[in-house]
Amino acid sequence: MLFLDEQQTLSDLLQSIQLQIHAADYTQVSNEWGEDVTQPPYNKLYYICEGEGWIRVGDTEYSPKAGQLFIAPAHAPISFGTVNGRRPFLKYWCHFSITAGPFDLFQWIGMPLCIDAQDSSRITTLFHAMVDAKWQHSIAARLREKAMLLELVALYLDDVQVRVLQHRSDEISRLAVIQQYVASHLNTSITVEQMAEAVHLHPNYFIAYFKKHLGVPPMKYVGLKRVERAKLLLTTTPLSIKEIADQIGFQDTSHFTKFFRKETSLSPTEYRAAPHHKA
Secondary structure (H helix, E strand, O other): OOOHHHHHHHHHHHHHOEEEEEEEEEEEOOOOOEEEEEOOOOEEEEEEEEOOOEEEEOOEEEOOOOOEEEEEOOOOOEEEEOOOOOOOOEEEEEEEEEEEOOEEHHHHEEOOOEEEOOOHHHHHHHHHHHHHHHOOOOHHHHHHHHHHHHHHHHHHHHOOOOEEOHHHHHHHHHHHHHHHHHHHOOOOOOOHHHHHHHOOOOHHHHHHHHHHHHOOOHHHHHHHHHHHHHHHHHHHOOOOHHHHHHHOOOOOHHHHHHHHHHHHOOOHHHHHHOHHHOO
16 A cells, blocks of 8 residues: 555656557467567556466466456566467457656556456456557547556556555655655745755756656746645635745745746636636
8 A cells, every 4th residue: 555655756756657558459369379488668458358378477477367457567577378278368458658757657566467357348448449549540549549548557556555666665755755845845945956955966966867757857846836736725725815825935926926827827816716616
């Protein structure tokens, strides 16, 4: 189970998520289906419809059954094959990359690799739509196939306990320190030097490190967090515009208003009054 700071860190990492589908299809595999140890640079997602077979990831061997989802993480040692005398897998499958910061998502987190699908009809529909879109060549199809895959991954993660991998815990902790520093200093004039000092990095290295992991420069991230905090205060508190400006580091209300309008296309007053922002 993820702790709150780990959830927030991974949430920010996923703001800059990159997704690529390398291949996807619905296949009845042959009796010759199999491979010795390889370490593909992409994830494999299977939905088993019928048949039998085995898949080994690292030192653990699995025998996925009909109605189960299986993920083989990128860069993990993988072997697979059929079972003699048994019908091989009939399966939906997808090879994909899903990067969060400098690593694939499943290089950050660990979870069960084989699970029972909770809604087989929904899983089948999503896979069918993704495979169908993969064979089309329109811009809409490229967006649609990614939307289907993201939903499949989300459904998978909804049904499992997710943990930060042990060898990534230090990285997550460092990023969490940065996030906590920003969150607790939004009412001040935060500098890159202060953020770098909080995690004991040289400012020049810190800028590159931060952008590599979170997808935006440090000060852009601070600006995004100021906007998030301002939106929350505008819609959940009766604080005046000046009081909100003070709480997110703006001594000048007009400067805050210009900043907020640039980021949201609305003034703080207009944002607060907009009907769709009310509960």
